[in-house]
Amino acid sequence: MKLNMGIGTRILAGYAAVLVVVGVIGIIAYHATTELIDTSGLVAHSHKLKEALTDLLSKLKDAETGQRGFILTGEERYLEPYSTAIREIDRSVQDLKELAADQPAQLRRIDRIQTLIANKLAELAETISLRRQKGERAAVEMVLTDRGKNVMDDMRRVMGEMHNSANELLKQRDENVRSTANFATTAMILGGLAVVTLVLTVGLLICFSITRPLGVFMQFANRVGEGDLTQQAKISSADELGQLALCLDQMVSGLRDVAGQARFATQNLNSAATEILASTQQQSAGTSEQAAAIQQTTATMEEVMQAGVQISERAKQVAASAEATSAASHSGLQAVETTARTMEAIREQAEAVAGNVVSLSERTQAIGEIISAVNDLAEQSHLLALNAAIEAAAAGEHGRSFSVIASEVKNMADQSREATVQVRSILGDIQKGINSSVMLSEEAVKRVESGKQQADVADAAIREMMEGIRQSVQAFQQIVAGASQQQVGFTQVTQAIRDIGQASQQSAASTRQLETAAVGLTALAQQLQKAVERYRI
Amino acid sequence: MMTNLKKSGINWEQARERLRASEHALAEALAENPARIEAAYRKRAAQLANSQARREPRTAAASALVFNLHQERYAIELSELAEVLPLGRCTRVPGAAPEFLGVISVRGELRPVIDLGRMILRVENGTAASSLVLMLRGPGREIGLKVDHVQGLREIPREKVGPPEQAKFTKRITGETLLLLDIESVLAAIFSGEESLVA
Numbered sequence: 001m002k003l004n005m006g007i008g009t010r011i012l013a014g015y016a017a018v019l020v021v022v023g024v025i026g027i028i029a030y031h032a033t034t035e036l037i038d039t040s041g042l043v044a045h046s047h048k049l050k051e052a053l054t055d056l057l058s059k060l061k062d063a064e065t066g067q068r069g070f071i072l073t074g075e076e077r078y079l080e081p082y083s084t085a086i087r088e089i090d091r092s093v094q095d096l097k098e099l100a101a102d103q104p105a106q107l108r109r110i111d112r113i114q115t116l117i118a119n120k121l122a123e124l125a126e127t128i129s130l131r132r133q134k135g136e137r138a139a140v141e142m143v144l145t146d147r148g149k150n151v152m153d154d155m156r157r158v159m160g161e162m163h164n165s166a167n168e169l170l171k172q173r174d175e176n177v178r179s180t181a182n183f184a185t186t187a188m189i190l191g192g193l194a195v196v197t198l199v200l201t202v203g204l205l206i207c208f209s210i211t212r213p214l215g216v217f218m219q220f221a222n223r224v225g226e227g228d229l230t231q232q233a234k235i236s237s238a239d240e241l242g243q244l245a246l247c248l249d250q251m252v253s254g255l256r257d258v259a260g261q262a263r264f265a266t267q268n269l270n271s272a273a274t275e276i277l278a279s280t281q282q283q284s285a286g287t288s289e290q291a292a293a294i295q296q297t298t299a300t301m302e303e304v305m306q307a308g309v310q311i312s313e314r315a316k317q318v319a320a321s322a323e324a325t326s327a328a329s330h331s332g333l334q335a336v337e338t339t340a341r342t343m344e345a346i347r348e349q350a351e352a353v354a355g356n357v358v359s360l361s362e363r364t365q366a367i368g369e370i371i372s373a374v375n376d377l378a379e380q381s382h383l384l385a386l387n388a389a390i391e392a393a394a395a396g397e398h399g400r401s402f403s404v405i406a407s408e409v410k411n412m413a414d415q416s417r418e419a420t421v422q423v424r425s426i427l428g429d430i431q432k433g434i435n436s437s438v439m440l441s442e443e444a445v446k447r448v449e450s451g452k453q454q455a456d457v458a459d460a461a462i463r464e465m466m467e468g469i470r471q472s473v474q475a476f477q478q479i480v481a482g483a484s485q486q487q488v489g490f491t492q493v494t495q496a497i498r499d500i501g502q503a504s505q506q507s508a509a510s511t512r513q514l515e516t517a518a519v520g521l522t523a524l525a526q527q528l529q530k531a532v533e534r535y536r537i
Numbered sequence: 538m539m540t541n542l543k544k545s546g547i548n549w550e551q552a553r554e555r556l557r558a559s560e561h562a563l564a565e566a567l568a569e570n571p572a573r574i575e576a577a578y579r580k581r582a583a584q585l586a587n588s589q590a591r592r593e594p595r596t597a598a599a600s601a602l603v604f605n606l607h608q609e610r611y612a613i614e615l616s617e618l619a620e621v622l623p624l625g626r627c628t629r630v631p632g633a634a635p636e637f638l639g640v641i642s643v644r645g646e647l648r649p650v651i652d653l654g655r656m657i658l659r660v661e662n663g664t665a666a667s668s669l670v671l672m673l674r675g676p677g678r679e680i681g682l683k684v685d686h687v688q689g690l691r692e693i694p695r696e697k698v699g700p701p702e703q704a705k706f707t708k709r710i711t712g713e714t715l716l717l718l719d720i721e722s723v724l725a726a727i728f729s730g731e732e733s734l735v736a
Contacts, residue, residue, distance in 0.1 A: 383621055383623065383669075386602065386621045386687060386690070387620045387621055389600070389602075389615060389690055390602075390615050390618045390619070390620060390621065391620075393600050393615035393616055393618075394615075394616065394619075394674065403600070404585070407690065408581070408585065410689065410690070411584075
């Protein structure tokens, strides 16, 4: 019975089926019981009728008893039962009528009884009044007429009939009650059996549909507990168990991840623990090296202190020699200042030389102008000599001696021209010499300027040097002061290194403890790795 | 620096000595010295006498003026010339031929000037700074010939002068790199081409 229902739905459906069956049975039982109660009421009704009859009869007997007592005694107090019965008889008859309202035959009989009662009561009242008025005798005679006795007999007979009839009805009603009770019992037994069967069936079904997958899950959980994380819950349904299977799969998947990570982490932890162990061993070795280094450092510090003393001595010496150097640089500075003044004088003289040479150049220019005028004169003389020769030639034989003079004049003019050419060339040489002299003077002035600048630079350098020496002296004095402070500091450092040595011994002790702890950690990591390897992924 | 100067410095004593010597020589050269003037005169007289002696045996020779046209040397007989003038201000005549330089004023008279280099050598006007003008002598010949430079005078033997070379306005002189100007052909060319020159 594969039902695509939730477990809750399934259980509710089972309960509902059982409830329906139980309800049906209850309705049947209710009906049967109601019927049984009704029939039982009828039986009780019949019994009440009989009792009422008996009660009526007993009251009549009480009335009769009172009458007889009064008759016998004549005393009023014996009349009390009679008067009581007289008061209650009518109500009894009325009750009887009510009880027998559904039975016409009985009503008819009650009417007859009522008539008889009236007769009896009349007879009783008559006898009682006779007893009072006429005495005992008359009353006994009245009784002896049997009138009362006959009425009572009739009444007894009618009542007997009523009894019989009531008994028959009672018997019939008993029968009804029995059959109704039987039906109810049968219905209840059968219904109970049906309910039991249904409950068992439904319960087994629900139980089976829950326990079978639960068994699978139990095996699954068992295997997970043994560390097998490779499996899957093989249940696929839409109900809570299917969801449980999905959840279990997710759980196992999560466990798989966790186990994988745990395995990885433990491997890392293992290697880390090994590394920690190795590093603590290295640290241990390092600590002993440190101790050795501290001893060496202490020795070195002693040497450094001695060296500091030597440095202080040397600094004092150097300061003294720096002061001597300062004095020497003073005289150097004076020499440089003298040089600068000399350079200035040289410059002025060179400039004067250049001025002279330039004025000489102007003089040569005047000479050149004169020479130019002379040359012009020579040219004109030349031309004049030519024209004289032409005139001489035109004069023929008469001009012959004149032509000689003209030729002479021409020669002189040529010589003058050549002389001016020579003077010009010499003047050119002189001008070149003057130019180069001016240039050399300018160069000399520039060099003197540069020499002056060099002297200034030397001046500044020497001043800087003096300043440097002064600072050096101060610095060396500071060095001497610092060296003594250094001594104090070195002493403190030595003390501190001793403290460091003690601390490193303590550190060695703690490193040994750390090493022990690292060994323990390695063992723990291996145990953890074994534990994690229990899981098959 | 100072030692360096001393090393390359001049000998001032020697320099002062040289200055004094040159001063003395200058004063001597500029001074009036009768003996020296006398010597100069004697020397010149001797030269004159020599030239007289050299000229004595020559009979058939003509005096000539030697001048330059560009790189060529030419000569012109002195008898053909009136005078030599520096080429002063020359006024161009509009529309004239390129050989006709223009007119100049000689003592108040206008004379035409012919560029001889352009006429004979057919080259552009020479650029000599001090050009000269040779003025021709004779009636109807008052013409100036512009030349570049005048060298001097010399005698040319008659027998060495060859015949006139037509179209070149010159006569050859045997054994010389000198050409004698043929004035007649030059004038003929000038006057025959006067119309064209003027035009």
